[in-house]
Amino acid sequence: MVTRTQRRSILAVGAGGLALSLALAGCTAGGSESEDGSVSLSYLVDNGEATVATAQALADAFMSENPDITVEVETRPQGADGDNLIKTRLATGEMNDLFSYNSGSLMQALNPDETLVDLSDEEWVASLNDNFVRAVSTDSGLYGVPMGQSMAGAVIYNKDVYAELGLEIPTTWDDFIANSEAIKAAGAAAPIVQTYDDTWTSQLFVLGDFNNVTAASPDWAEQYTNNEVSYSEEPAFAGFEHLQEVFDKSLMNEDFASATYADGVTMVATGEGAQYPILTFAAQQLMTTNPEAADVVGTFPLPGPDAATNGLTVWMPNGVYIPNSVEGDKLEAAKQFAAFLATPESCEIQAESNAPQGPFVIEGCDLPDDVPAMISDMQPYFDEGKTNLALEFLSPIKGPALEQITVAVGSGITTAAEGAAQYDEDVVKQAQQLGLEGW
Amino acid sequence: MTTATAPGRTSSPPGSPGRPTEAKRKRRPMKSPYPTWFFIPAGAFYVVLFLIPTVASFYFSLTRWTLFDVEFIGIDNFVRFFQEPQLVQGFVNTFIYAFLTSGTKVVLGLVLGVFLSSQIIGRGFLRSVVFFPVLVSVIGVGILFEVLLDPFDGPVNGVLAAVGIEGPGWLTDPSLALFSVAMVDVWSGVGLATLIYIAGMVAIPQEYFEASKVDGASAWNTFRHVTLPLLRPATVTVVLLSLIGGLRRFDLIWTMTGGGPGFSSDVLASVVYKQYQAGFFGLSTAGNVVLFVVVAAIIFPLSWWLNRKEDDR
Numbered sequence: 001m002v003t004r005t006q007r008r009s010i011l012a013v014g015a016g017g018l019a020l021s022l023a024l025a026g027c028t029a030g031g032s033e034s035e036d037g038s039v040s041l042s043y044l045v046d047n048g049e050a051t052v053a054t055a056q057a058l059a060d061a062f063m064s065e066n067p068d069i070t071v072e073v074e075t076r077p078q079g080a081d082g083d084n085l086i087k088t089r090l091a092t093g094e095m096n097d098l099f100s101y102n103s104g105s106l107m108q109a110l111n112p113d114e115t116l117v118d119l120s121d122e123e124w125v126a127s128l129n130d131n132f133v134r135a136v137s138t139d140s141g142l143y144g145v146p147m148g149q150s151m152a153g154a155v156i157y158n159k160d161v162y163a164e165l166g167l168e169i170p171t172t173w174d175d176f177i178a179n180s181e182a183i184k185a186a187g188a189a190a191p192i193v194q195t196y197d198d199t200w201t202s203q204l205f206v207l208g209d210f211n212n213v214t215a216a217s218p219d220w221a222e223q224y225t226n227n228e229v230s231y232s233e234e235p236a237f238a239g240f241e242h243l244q245e246v247f248d249k250s251l252m253n254e255d256f257a258s259a260t261y262a263d264g265v266t267m268v269a270t271g272e273g274a275q276y277p278i279l280t281f282a283a284q285q286l287m288t289t290n291p292e293a294a295d296v297v298g299t300f301p302l303p304g305p306d307a308a309t310n311g312l313t314v315w316m317p318n319g320v321y322i323p324n325s326v327e328g329d330k331l332e333a334a335k336q337f338a339a340f341l342a343t344p345e346s347c348e349i350q351a352e353s354n355a356p357q358g359p360f361v362i363e364g365c366d367l368p369d370d371v372p373a374m375i376s377d378m379q380p381y382f383d384e385g386k387t388n389l390a391l392e393f394l395s396p397i398k399g400p401a402l403e404q405i406t407v408a409v410g411s412g413i414t415t416a417a418e419g420a421a422q423y424d425e426d427v428v429k430q431a432q433q434l435g436l437e438g439w
Numbered sequence: 440m441t442t443a444t445a446p447g448r449t450s451s452p453p454g455s456p457g458r459p460t461e462a463k464r465k466r467r468p469m470k471s472p473y474p475t476w477f478f479i480p481a482g483a484f485y486v487v488l489f490l491i492p493t494v495a496s497f498y499f500s501l502t503r504w505t506l507f508d509v510e511f512i513g514i515d516n517f518v519r520f521f522q523e524p525q526l527v528q529g530f531v532n533t534f535i536y537a538f539l540t541s542g543t544k545v546v547l548g549l550v551l552g553v554f555l556s557s558q559i560i561g562r563g564f565l566r567s568v569v570f571f572p573v574l575v576s577v578i579g580v581g582i583l584f585e586v587l588l589d590p591f592d593g594p595v596n597g598v599l600a601a602v603g604i605e606g607p608g609w610l611t612d613p614s615l616a617l618f619s620v621a622m623v624d625v626w627s628g629v630g631l632a633t634l635i636y637i638a639g640m641v642a643i644p645q646e647y648f649e650a651s652k653v654d655g656a657s658a659w660n661t662f663r664h665v666t667l668p669l670l671r672p673a674t675v676t677v678v679l680l681s682l683i684g685g686l687r688r689f690d691l692i693w694t695m696t697g698g699g700p701g702f703s704s705d706v707l708a709s710v711v712y713k714q715y716q717a718g719f720f721g722l723s724t725a726g727n728v729v730l731f732v733v734v735a736a737i738i739f740p741l742s743w744w745l746n747r748k749e750d751d752r
Contacts, residue, residue, distance in 0.1 A: 407699055
């Protein structure tokens with residue numbers, strides 16, 4: 001066994017090597033503190049155009065209210081590169097004063113109890129939605145303030161196609177298939193759009209089905225974390241079965257293997273495709289490429305076996321976190337900025353600078369009236385409480401190869417049973433990495 | 440410190456065409472004309488930039504490493520790595536890919552090399568055309584061919600459709616994807632093989648060809664008994680270089696298919712990369728060690744065998 005100090009120095013060498021390579025790549029971290037009592041904060045966000053615009057608008061509004069605090073927006077790459085950059089900076093204590101990052105299982109992977117500032121004593125915590133609180137908390141603290149809106153993993157559909165064929169929103173899987181067969185028979189539109197060039201989009205049949213899993217077995221997520229249930233068994237297996245069924249009945253667009261996410265959204269907007277299981281952040285894509293279709297594209301939940309429990313699977317927004325390397329005046333200023341983010345004023349700025357993707361999770365924040373139909377269609381489910389969190393906010397385990405596995409099942413390369421078994425094998429690595437009991 | 444200059448096997452690139460027997464012969468009691476401290480700057484660079492990372496990666500392959508925490512877990516990572524469901528396919532794909540691209544490059548490179556070293560019109564131009572793809576970034580080549588080979592909007596299938604053939608999904612058909620990428624690899628890499636063969640051709644003294652002409656050998660006989668044997672050093676170089684390249688290939692495969700569809704074009708390097716992406720740093724380092732060992736286990740014996748044959752003659 002290696003002693004603690006040895007481990008430290010080994011870590012430092014390893015992390016230092018990574019930090020060096022990042023530094024060579026031209027990244028620098030940190031802000032500066034001047035002598036006249038003014039504080040400068042650096043705020044790290046991903047380099048998505050929409051994200052940067054929103055972050056800058058928020059920083060500007062905050063600075064005009066707090067003239068002695070400057071907030072500088074810095075960007076990082078998206079995806080796995082960004083994840084690793086954040087982990088490296090946190091591990092070396094070089095993190096910016098504030099950073100925006102996923103909530104749920106990805107936040108848990110940051111080791112928050114040791115790397116982030118606990119915000120559970122802040123006043124604004126009381127105004128947060130319970131689901132969000134769960135998504136940014138561990139047993140010993142709450143670490144994030146919401147940035148953006150919640151969203152759903154659901155089916156977006158073309159209302160014109162539905163109206164023309166006289167179809168109704170399906171509440172069971174059988175209805176959904178019946179609708180799809182009818183659309184196929186009519187011949188004008190691809191019944192179900194799939195876009196496997198962007199592999200992540202293939203996971204929605206499995207991940208978006210989680211509301212139905214919870215409906216059938218309320219403690220499923222906890223049992224899953226304890227290695228007591230698996231994707232090879234019902235109810236969770238249904239997601240893989242659906243994927244295979246859609247392929248077997250050839251209900252997909254002809255070019256499913258080479259189409260991209262952007263293609264998919266456009267297909268639904270133009271009526272070339274009828275239904276597309278996807279996250280509702282697709283509203284942003286829709287408003288960028290096909291704003292004329294804002295009222296044409298609607299949303300309904302991914303249906304399961306039981307119409308009575310039909311509801312939305314919900315994803316929580318990103319959180320903004322403060323690393324525990326921030327101290328003194330800077331920490332006070334960073335907490336001030338976090339408090340500002342939790343106000344209705346901040347929600348308004350966010351909704352103005354970017355098409356919303358779903359309801360806010362802060363009390364007192366409402367969506368503007370002119371949101372796309374895709375988003376307003378979600379509201380009734382929220383109002384009636386017909387929503388459930390996605391698995392990644394209830395369990396820290398998510399296998400990295402799910403998207404390749406769902407592509408393989410959805411393209412008929414492997415069967416649903418093989419795919420589910422592969423995924424069960426895949427999550428073992430993640431669970432072991434996290435050091436969970438019973439794996 | 441003089442003894443430290445002995446070749447560090449672990450860090451020299453696998454398959455570098457060294458001659459171990461010769462090195463041993465020369466090394467005996469050679470007295471260096473330089474004082475020992477003269478080697479310190481270079482030695483320090485070598486230790487910091489090569490030796491420490493190599494040793495560190497062997498250490499980290501035995502740990503569960505999340506960047507926040509390191510836990511020593513023995514050979515669990517290797518056990519885990521070999522349980523990867525995709526690994527068998529990854530291995531098979533790696534070998535198919537490496538041997539296919541290497542073999543094709545040898546044959547095509549030889550043909551083009553002989554052709555482009557003969558007296559033909561526009562030789563310089565044709566040579567540069569063949570060599571051009573080598574100069575283009577691999578990522579660029581990958582993206583270009585991803586567009587060209589698109590099953591619905593791509594020009595390749597467009598041309599095929601014009602002559603009445605329905606083109607396949609080059610990169611989306613699981614049984615074809617790996618071969619499509621291999622063909623693009625050959626296209627982009629054959630220029631280098633050709634260059635090596637041209638250099639080999641130029642190095643053959645003209646007397647041999649004149650002699651065979653005097654003896655009345657046909658063009659085929661000249662090629663078979665003069666050109667081919669004398670091009671052997673070039674062939675050995677092309678085989679080793681392209682085989683190492685093929686076994687480690689990652690960039691082209693990743694840009695064109697991402698290992699997909701599903702896992703059908705995954706190779707060892709892409710399996711390792713995906714584990715790194717997922718944050719399994721210890722596990723992926725173990726995968727890298729495996730890749731290193733596999734490449735070394737193939738290239739060292741092969742290199743020794745090919746070069747020994749040459750010495751024997």
